[in-house]
Amino acid sequence: MKIITKISESRDEINVFRCVGKRIGFVPTMGYLHEGHLSLVKKCREENDIVVVSIFVNPTQFGAGEDFECYPKDLKKDAALLQGAGVDFLFTPSVEEMYPEGFSTAISVSGISDGLCGSSRPGHFDGVALVVTKLLNIIMPHKAYFGMKDYQQLQVIKRFVADLNMNTKIIGMPIIRETDGLALSSRNIYLNADERRSALCLSRSFALVCEALEGGETEVSEVKTIVENFIKDHPHTRIDYVQFVDPETLKPVKDLTKDFLLALAVYVGKARLIDNNIFKVM
Numbered sequence: 439m440k441i442i443t444k445i446s447e448s449r450d451e452i453n454v455f456r457c458v459g460k461r462i463g464f465v466p467t468m469g470y471l472h473e474g475h476l477s478l479v480k481k482c483r484e485e486n487d488i489v490v491v492s493i494f495v496n497p498t499q500f501g502a503g504e505d506f507e508c509y510p511k512d513l514k515k516d517a518a519l520l521q522g523a524g525v526d527f528l529f530t531p532s533v534e535e536m537y538p539e540g541f542s543t544a545i546s547v548s549g550i551s552d553g554l555c556g557s558s559r560p561g562h563f564d565g566v567a568l569v570v571t572k573l574l575n576i577i578m579p580h581k582a583y584f585g586m587k588d589y590q591q592l593q594v595i596k597r598f599v600a601d602l603n604m605n606t607k608i609i610g611m612p613i614i615r616e617t618d619g620l621a622l623s624s625r626n627i628y629l630n631a632d633e634r635r636s637a638l639c640l641s642r643s644f645a646l647v648c649e650a651l652e653g654g655e656t657e658v659s660e661v662k663t664i665v666e667n668f669i670k671d672h673p674h675t676r677i678d679y680v681q682f683v684d685p686e687t688l689k690p691v692k693d694l695t696k697d698f699l700l701a702l703a704v705y706v707g708k709a710r711l712i713d714n715n716i717f718k719v720m
Contacts, residue, residue: 442530444535463580463582465583468494469510470516479525482583490527497565536569566591583609592610619641639704683699694717694719
């Protein structure tokens with residue numbers, strides 16, 4: 439595995455393989471890797487000739503008071519994991535390399551980015567759209583892989599890739615969970631033992647929704663109250679949002695008679711955790 443820090447070098451190295459017809463796969467990350475990230479790398483390795491992973495903690499997607507400065511990092515460990523996973527290139531640019539002096543471009547995706555995390559983290563998806571656009575332009579992969587835990591992010595990326603006619607296929611990959619159901623996240627490191635137990639309320643709330651549906655309940659307000667009360671009954675929790683939305687448009691649904699996505703954002707201690715589940719309604 440070759441580690442690259444410069445944009446020009448990454449283009450030179452990867453273009454050698456593109457010019458001879460090799461398929462390029464790409465997994466963008468912010469590092470501090472876990473099995474969720476590695477599941478993306480594994481799929482990328484299966485489907486492509488050359489695997490590129492980036493590690494870049496992107497400042498433009500963090501708002502005031504968020505955890506940019508203290509976001510967990512362990513490049514040495516990450517590199518070892520990626521080496522073992524068969525990655526060909528690791529791209530680790532500096533902030534100055536990605537956003538040099540005089541940088542003044544912004545990208546905004548309206549509509550699908552407005553609610554959920556877009557409401558509680560203003561500007562977040564503008565930063566995501568900007569950095570992913572830059573990374574896709576730099577690497578120029580045939581396929582790029584993203585986890586579905588960040589479901590709204592995935593939909594935003596699919597939207598601007600289609601709108602801008604970018605020649606990369608975006609692949610959404612299933613959420614990887616601990617054996618007890620907690621969705622893997624780099625931010626789980628912020629949880630102490632008590633908070634870790636309380637964090638299970640996110641994934642366990644999905645079973646309550648299933649029970650309500652099986653009992654014939656279709657009113658959003660009723661099921662939302664069940665989920666919110668369940669989460670609030672756990673210590674160290676503070677709800678950011680509990681939303682029932684259309685899986686494609688991410689607009690709130692009027693009732694639960696068609697397929698829907700339950701999207702959650704909950705502070706557990708100082709960690710802001712997100713999770714989601716798509717419910718298929720027969």
